[in-house]
Amino acid sequence: MHAAGLVLHPRRDSAAAVAAVLGWAAGRGIEILGIADELERLDCLAVGVSPAELGSRADLLVSLGGDGTMLRAMRLADGQRAPVLGVNLGKLGFLAEVDVPDLPRALSAIDGHEFTVEPRLAVDARLGERTVTAFNDVAVVRVPGDGSAIVAVRVNGQQFVSYAADAVVVATPTGSTAYSFSAGGPITSPSVEALLVTPAAPHSAYSRGVVLSVHDVVALEVLPSSGRLAVEVDGQVAGYVGPGETIELKARPGAARVVRLGMTTFYQRARRKLRLTDSAEIPPG
Known part of the structure; x- marks a missing residue:
């Protein structure tokens, strides 16, 4: 990986997540990019670029937010080579793969090609x-x-x-x-x-x-x-x-690709995050 791009939620505090990405990249010679207008509210060392440049230059897009941010990152990745890693800063985060504490380990796995991708229509x-x-x-x-x-x-x-x-x-x-x-x-x-x-x-x-x-x-x-x-x-x-x-x-x-690290399946995420229950289930007791 030579460059990773950040896509930030417009309002949520993403400072801790951005710091985790920058700290992970610092000793690896990996350039961290972000949309210039979004980086203005953060005091960080990410390089500001245009949305079009972010999609074309990054080897990975890191979405920091909820599902809306993830969808925006997928649009930026549309037709580009970079897959999208979703980092949950919200409550539901159905499309996200990791939470902030797991971010450095996830980035190392991706850098080591220990991941799969889901093509998204x-x-x-x-x-x-x-x-x-x-x-x-x-x-x-x-x-x-x-x-x-x-x-x-x-x-x-x-x-x-x-x-x-x-x-x-x-x-x-x-x-x-x-x-x-x-x-x-x-x-x-x-x-x-x-x-x-x-x-x-x-x-x-x-x-x-x-x-x-x-x-x-x-x-x-x-x-x-x-x-x-x-x-x-x-x-x-x-x-x-x-x-x-x-x-x-x-x-x-196959317009965009989403990173999966094998932590959960789609069905596990759906059952947990949509709070699915089966009417035929008998409560324990």
């Missing part, structure tokens, strides 16, 4: 003349006072299902534990290549979600009776669409 959404990328989900969401989301899902040019709902969520397997999960969608292993379409609070005749192939071209068509809808990309509003407009979606497998 992205979904590109065409909004007018621009394309936006999500690693969790793209959702069309009702705007309060503007009526329901009444949306047809088209697959490879053919209408498949229609929903009347508060929102329609198109999620990657990574995003299956986020908005889609809260709307009743299935938990899906990140090793599965698929898109999950889940209605939130549906009130239409058909109210089940669907699972689509990554080879399908998917479009969300806003029907004439729909209200104006916000388009949320990984939880951030990217624009608005109205009746008669269509959002085209295309899955892109």
Whole structure:
């Protein structure tokens, strides 16, 4: 490893984690990079660069924060060689691999090539003349006072299902534990290549979600009776669409890679962090 890049949470105190990375790198001749605007609030020796440079120059991206920071790091790593190590500074941290005390040991393992990577699927959404990328989900969401989301899902040019709902969520397997999960969608292993379409609070005749192939071209068509809808990309509003407009979606497998050190499996993390229980389990006693 020649260079590692830091991606910082915009508000949480990351000073201890940054110091751990710099201390580990000091005796190894490894350059530590960070986005210049983010480093301004820290007194540290990391080299400030632009977001584009961070993605292209780093051999590893280290995300210091929660899942939102991890998603941003994955977007910076999109199409680059650097995998992303998630360091949890939050509460849930579903995508993170290590906590701050374990960070030096994790970096040494990565430097010694003692790790694996999970390819993560992205979904590109065409909004007018621009394309936006999500690693969790793209959702069309009702705007309060503007009526329901009444949306047809088209697959490879053919209408498949229609929903009347508060929102329609198109999620990657990574995003299956986020908005889609809260709307009743299935938990899906990140090793599965698929898109999950889940209605939130549906009130239409058909109210089940669907699972689509990554080879399908998917479009969300806003029907004439729909209200104006916000388009949320990984939880951030990217624009608005109205009746008669269509959002085209295309899955892109392997867009980014996440570091795994073999500490836990996806299913262990899901059970612990989502506090899953089985209704058939008998309490000990």
